[in-house]
Every structure is written in C-alpha cells, then in structure tokens.
Amino acid sequence: xxxxxxxxxxxxxxxxxxxxxxxxxxxxxxxxxxxxxxxxxxxxxxxxxxxxxxxxxxxxxxxxxxxxxxxxxxxxxxxxxxxxxxxxxxxxxxxxxxxxxxxxxxxxxxxxxxxxxxxxxxxxxxxxxxxxxxxxxxxxxxxxxxxxxxxxxxxxxxxxxxxxxxxxxxxxxxxxxxxxxxxxxxxxxxxxxxxxxxxxxxxxxxxxxxxxxxxxxxxxxxxxxxxxxxxxxxxxxxxxxxxxxxxxxxxxxxxxxxxxxxxxxxxxxxxxxxxxxxxxxxxxxxxxxxxxxxxxxxxxxxxxxxxxxxxxxxxxxxxxxxxxxxxxxxxxxxxxxxxxxxxxxxxxxxxxxxxxxxxxxxxxxxxxxxxxxxxxxxxxxxxxxxxxxxxxxxxxxxxxxxxxxxxxxxxxx
Numbered sequence: 001x002x003x004x005x006x007x008x009x010x011x012x013x014x015x016x017x018x019x020x021x022x023x024x025x026x027x028x029x030x031x032x033x034x035x036x037x038x039x040x041x042x043x044x045x046x047x048x049x050x051x052x053x054x055x056x057x058x059x060x061x062x063x064x065x066x067x068x069x070x071x072x073x074x075x076x077x078x079x080x081x082x083x084x085x086x087x088x089x090x091x092x093x094x095x096x097x098x099x100x101x102x103x104x105x106x107x108x109x110x111x112x113x114x115x116x117x118x119x120x121x122x123x124x125x126x127x128x129x130x131x132x133x134x135x136x137x138x139x140x141x142x143x144x145x146x147x148x149x150x151x152x153x154x155x156x157x158x159x160x161x162x163x164x165x166x167x168x169x170x171x172x173x174x175x176x177x178x179x180x181x182x183x184x185x186x187x188x189x190x191x192x193x194x195x196x197x198x199x200x201x202x203x204x205x206x207x208x209x210x211x212x213x214x215x216x217x218x219x220x221x222x223x224x225x226x227x228x229x230x231x232x233x234x235x236x237x238x239x240x241x242x243x244x245x246x247x248x249x250x251x252x253x254x255x256x257x258x259x260x261x262x263x264x265x266x267x268x269x270x271x272x273x274x275x276x277x278x279x280x281x282x283x284x285x286x287x288x289x290x291x292x293x294x295x296x297x298x299x300x301x302x303x304x305x306x307x308x309x310x311x312x313x314x315x316x317x318x319x320x321x322x323x324x325x326x327x328x329x330x331x332x333x334x335x336x337x338x339x340x341x342x343x344x345x346x347x348x349x350x351x352x353x354x355x356x357x358x359x360x361x362x363x364x365x366x367x368x369x370x371x372x373x374x375x376x377x378x379x380x381x382x383x384x385x386x387x388x389x390x391x392x393x394x395x396x397x398x399x400x401x402x403x404x405x406x407x408x409x410x411x412x413x
Contacts, residue, residue, distance in 0.1 A: 017224020
C-alpha cells in the first residue's frame with residue numbers, strides 16, 4: 001500500500017524529468033552540439049547521484065511551508081502537482097515543478113486549515129525572481145569572458161568547437177547533479193514526514209530513509225528525461241533564441257552555478273562563517289533560470305534575436321501553474337477524503353509531527369527497503385547492458401564515419 005501512495009511522487013519525478021531536468025542540456029541539444037541520447041544518459045546518471053548524495057538541503061524548506069502529516073495527503077498533493085506539470089508539458093511549456101508543488105502544498109494548507117508560513121513562501125517566491133536575474137547576470141559575464149578568451153587565443157576553430165563540446169558535457173553533468181540535489185525536494189519532500197524506512201545497507205554505503213526516497217525520486221526523474229524531455233529541450237534550446245555553440249555552453253554553466261548556489265549547504269555555512277547571511281536552501285525553478293540565462297545572452301546581443309511570442313507563452317505558464325496546482329490539490333483532497341475516506345492530514349499549526357503520528361501513517365518499511373534493494377540490483381544489470389550497447393553503437397557509428405571519410409579522400413585522388 002505504501003508503494004501505491006508513492007506512485008504520485010514518482011509521477012511527479014517523471015514530470016520533472018520530462019520538463020525541468022531537460023533544461024540542463026536543452027541549450028546544447030537545441031544548438032545541435034550534443035545528441036539528445038547522449039545528453040539524456042549523462043543527465044540521468046548525475047541527477048540520481050545529486051538526489052541521493054545531497055538531496056536533503058532544500059527538502060526542509062518545503063516542510064516549513066506545509067508539513068503534510070498523512071500519507072494520503074502526500075499522495076494527493078504530489079498527484080495534483082504532477083498532473084499540472086504534465087498538462088503544461090503537453091503544451092511544450094517549460095514550467096516549474098517548484099511552482100506546482102508550492103501551489104499544491106498551499107492548497108493542502110487551505111483544505112486542512114493550516115497556516116502557510118509567509119517567511120518561507122517569500123523565500124521561495126523570491127527565487128522565482130532572483131533565479132532568472134542571477135542566471136542572466138552569470139550568462140552575460142560568462143559570455144563576455146568566453147568571447148575574450150576566444151579572441152585572445154590562436155586555437156583553430158575546429159579544435160575550439162571540440163573544446164566547447166567537451167565543456168558542454170562537463171557542465172551539463174555538474175548541472176544535472178545540482179538539479180538532483182536541489183529539486184528532489186519537489187518530488188519527495190512531501191513524503192518525508194510520513195515515512196520512516198529502515199536503513200538500507202548496500203555494503204559500500206548505507207542509505208537512510210530519506211535517501212531511499214530520494215533514490216526512487218531520482219530514478220523517476222531519470223525515466224522522465226529519457227522518455228519525454230526531447231520536445232521541451234528543443235523548445236528551450238532553439239525556439240526562444242538560436243544559440244551558438246559558445247552561447248549554449250554559457251547558458252548551461254550559468255544555470256548550473258545558480259542551482260549549485262541554492263543547493264550547497266557547505267557554501268551557505270561558509271557565508272555564515274565570514275559574517276554574511278546564509279544562502280536559503282530553496283528548491284529553485286530550473287526552467288525559470290534557464291530562460292533567464294538565454295534571455296541574458298539575447299539582451300546582450302540585442303533583443304532582435306529573442307522570440308517574445310515564446311516568452312509570452314512561458315510567462316503565462318508560470319502564472320497559471322501554482323494557481324492551477326493549488327486549486328486541483330484542494331478539490332482532489334476533498335474528493336479523496338470524502339469519497340474514499342482516506343486521511344489526508346489535519347491541522348497542526350506550528351506543532352512538530354510526533355513519532356506516534358508518523359508511525360500511525362506507516363504500515364510497513366522493511367518491504368519497501370527490500371524492494372529498493374532489488375531495484376538497485378536490476379538497475380546495475382540493465383544499466384551495464386544498456387551502457388555496453390550504447391558504446392557499441394557509438395563505436396559502430398564512428399567506424400562508419402571513418403570509412404566514409406576514407407572513401408571520400410580516395411575518390412578525390
């Protein structure tokens with residue numbers, strides 16, 4: 001039964017992978033520097049690593065906004081957010097999973113009579129504004145720096161493009177890791193108060209209850225990237241503004257830096273040590289940041305290169321997402337509670353959820369941990385087969401290109 005309630009979170013993770021996570025390599029794919037298949041594989045691996053290793057940072061913030069204290073409520077909130085993101089994705093709008101889950105949590109607060117923490121909400125909404133602005137600033141500065149480096153060096157153009165392609169892969173992997181660390185809170189954050197799984201000992205590492213949920217969420221994000229993100233990648237990378245190869249590198253790096261800043265607890269602690277205010281650990285909208293980065297380069301080059309019609313549609317999606325998600329969550333909670341008689345949560349005010357409340361929400365935890373162990377084993381086997389098959393295809397493709405090149409030069413002689 002627990003796994004059934006988790007399906008809405010997994011669906012939300014899939015939606016995030018199909019929409020938000022695609023922004024990591026959207027510019028690179030849109031500029032034709034990297035194939036979608038290669039981008040999807042790299043992003044999937046590193047988004048899982050980021051979720052498991054560093055996913056706890058931003059999850060506490062959503063808990064302050066609204067601590068959903070029943071599994072039925074967690075299921076409904078995540079489902080409302082997932083459905084909202086899915087519908088926006090159907091229209092190829094790179095909307096924010098952060099906005100969807102925030103709207104759904106506020107809908108739960110209204111339904112159960114809980115107060116929405118205005119300070120936390122202000123922090124989150126602030127990133128919806130500061131994220132794109134910071135991304136635009138980083139993009140402009142990095143673009144100017146890269147142009148100066150290109151102008152001052154005597155590297156051949158072909159070799160320079162090769163360096164750019166390698167750079168896109170490296171910063172894309174870094175961005176995927178940061179996205180997993182930051183946005184896994186959107187996927188599994190609402191489930192953390194209601195779950196207390198047994199630690200999973202894998203020999204090399206031990207996964208805590210939260211890390212097991214983050215792992216499942218990371219896998220769902222990876223599946224979303226592989227199966228459904230291509231269309232949004234092409235929208236972000238090609239429709240807003242046509243990007244050059246160096247522009248694509250700058251956009252990916254600028255976005256990665258913004259996500260890292262709001263994901264790193266170490267960086268926040270460093271700020272405190274030197275007397276600066278801490279960086280809020282807030283789930284950042286990768287879609288908004290990536291659009292801000294692309295827009296920054298567009299403004300630097302001149303507004304003529306920007307497709308404002310596409311931007312208008314994206315802005316409309318940003319406004320509609322939290323409102324639609326909140327309304328859908330409110331009415332879904334009413335339906336789930338009154339039709340199926342499932343507990344969706346109660347008014348808690350500022351009280352901390354007790355161990356008794358958590359244990360009442362859980363029927364089993366050993367079974368889930370055991371299933372996760374078998375999932376990891378299956379992933380290891382099928383992942384090894386998949387990577388081997390991919391490398392074989394790449395080798396065959398390279399050999400074919402080499403043979404065509406040799407045939408061309410022979411005909412020239």
